[in-house]
């Protein structure tokens with residue numbers, strides 16, 4: 001989308017959100033003060049309990065519907081949904097920019113229809129359908145569409161886990177709805193030194209079933225026109241979730257029509273890196289991009305041991321620290337490495353953890369890696385070697401849920 005068009009879409013989305021009563025709030029203090037103005041302490045307590053119940057419940061549960069019903073009360077919407085202001089802005093503007101040429105658009109899991117009504121306004125020539133399983137959300141969406149005078153949008157209460165969407169669509173939008181099982185860590189890598197996942201049909205099937213993403217995609221594919229596009233934006237930034245989501249899309253014949261786009265936005269003061277936004281469709285292999293299963297570049301500086309100082313500028317900081325995937329290469333590149341102690345163990349949840357410390361020439365290092373793609377390398381000066389050893393003992397000795405050593 002050219003810059004000017006994008007600016008125009010964003011400006012119109014700001015206006016749309018203002019119409020819904022949303023405000024762009026930048027501080028937690030201001031946001032919580034607003035909540036306290038709008039809700040009684042009992043109401044806030046009920047909300048928090050509902051959030052906890054939703055988190056603890058399996059993906060298809062009544063607790064999830066109850067939560068979204070609770071948040072869809074008209075008087076609650078501005079003070080609750082303003083938390084997602086930047087999410088709507090960043091995601092909604094990108095999606096709107098990809099609706100061109102579509103005559104029929106489905107927004108699955110449309111919630112209260114805040115973005116759906118925007119898409120309908122943005123594409124007046126298209127017929128837009130919003131589906132959600134929260135009855136209160138759908139009721140509010142219908143009212144708001146009427147208030148906006150929209151005649152090209154329809155909202156229906158449908159649970160995608162039980163029913164197929166009716167109709168065929170040129171574009172299906174699925175944002176924060178297919179892979180909402182936030183606690184699900186995804187698929188572990190083959191071992192702690194690898195980011196790769198073997199093609200394990202059973203593990204993939206188990207992931208798709210327990211998160212619900214497989215059956216949901218099957219139903220959506222049935223509603224996608226032959227030249228249709230499925231736009232997917234989920235909480236799948238971690239490789240362990242991104243890879244099985246990509247494989248689930250690919251297994252249904254959906255190819256990548258544009259480079260995936262990670263999106264960064266703030267929820268008041270907290271920055272979230274989310275997505276990526278996948279633009280997919282059933283196209284000839286020559287028209288699609290390959291699915292990439294490697295970790296995103298983390299942009300962290302490589303380790304150059306020759307350039308390390310002998311004492312840190314800040315005595316509380318290491319000489320070098322890397323918490324990204326590139327820590328693995330930095331660890332492999334450590335010169336004259338002498339391991340003093342190491343352990344590789346399997347934790348109760350199945351993940352494999354490796355931790356080691358040792359010498360790299362004149363420096364001391366600590367390295368941790370696990371099969372959920374976490375990597376951490378710390379390099380410090382010899383004077384603090386005892387500290388590294390203490391950290392090592394803490395991590396190596398820590399056995400959550402009764403982990404056991406497999407290598408010593």
Ligand SMILES: C[S@@+](CC[C@H](N)C(=O)[O-])C[C@H]1O[C@@H](n2cnc3c(N)ncnc32)[C@H](O)[C@@H]1O
Pocket residue numbers: 064065068108109110111112115131132133134137158159160161162174175176177
């Ligand atoms: C996090 S909200 C996202 C709303 C909207 N898509 C957005 O991007 O802002 C998730 C929505 O998906 C709906 N949802 C979750 N599972 C669903 C299902 N199986 N069928 C229909 N709606 C579902 C929920 O009721 C909720 O309104």
